[in-house]
Amino acid sequence: xxxxxxIGLWNNQLNFISxxxxxxxxxxxxxxxxxxxxxxxxxxxxxxxxxxxKIGLGINQLIEIxxxxxxxxxxLTFINLSENxxxxxxxxxFKNLSNLTEIWLWNNQLTLISSGLxxxxxxxxxxxxxxxxxxxxxxxxxxxxFNLTHIILDNNRITAIDKNIFQGLxxxxxxxxxxxxxxxxxxxxxxxxxxxxxxxxxxGKDDNDxxxxx
Numbered sequence: 001x002x003x004x005x006x007i008g009l010w011n012n013q014l015n016f017i018s019x020x021x022x023x024x025x026x027x028x029x030x031x032x033x034x035x036x037x038x039x040x041x042x043x044x045x046x047x048x049x050x051x052x053x054k055i056g057l058g059i060n061q062l063i064e065i066x067x068x069x070x071x072x073x074x075x076l077t078f079i080n081l082s083e084n085x086x087x088x089x090x091x092x093x094f095k096n097l098s099n100l101t102e103i104w105l106w107n108n109q110l111t112l113i114s115s116g117l118x119x120x121x122x123x124x125x126x127x128x129x130x131x132x133x134x135x136x137x138x139x140x141x142x143x144x145x146f147n148l149t150h151i152i153l154d155n156n157r158i159t160a161i162d163k164n165i166f167q168g169l170x171x172x173x174x175x176x177x178x179x180x181x182x183x184x185x186x187x188x189x190x191x192x193x194x195x196x197x198x199x200x201x202x203x204g205k206d207d208n209d210x211x212x213x214x
Contacts, residue, residue: 011035107131128152
């Protein structure tokens with residue numbers, strides 16, 4: 001067991017993961033717990049798993065995630081927390097996870113993204129926040145995330161967005177903002193960089209999407 005590198009427990013009826021179940025599995029690089037009924041995770045459930053690169057927790061019933069649960073997992077590249085019941089995420093939850101490239105948070109109940117939540121995630125490429133209850137975004141939420149290629153924000157309740165929120169993201173290629181609550185989409189002003197090739201703003205149908213060839 002000590003040589004395990006991957007554990008897949010997806011698509012079961014698990015509602016609880018016992019603390020210590022992963023103890024001494026120091027070679028684990030991937031843990032898949034998606035499609036279960038997990039409501040709570042012990043803050044130390046991943047303690048000592050320094051080799052972890054990917055964690056899948058999607059399609060569960062998590063209502064909160066402890067701010068320290070990913071602490072010291074500095075090799076993480078991928079976190080899936082989609083399709084849970086999260087209403088908020090502490091701003092330090094992803095702190096020091098400098099190798100993260102993808103975060104999936106779609107289809108939760110998030111109403112606010114804390115300023116600084118993504119701070120220092122210099123390798124981050126893909127953020128998916130679609131299908132939440134967001135009404136606004138902090139203007140500096142994506143500051144200095146220079147490797148971002150995809151920002152997915154469709155199917156929220158956003159009514160306004162700072163025109164400079166995407167400025168300086170020179171690798172950004174895709175922005176999805178359709179199915180939000182912008183009062184006048186035709187007057188929405190956004191400063192985007194020349195590498196953006198796809199921007200969706202209205203209902204998500206092909207004739208409402210914009211392919212940009214700068």
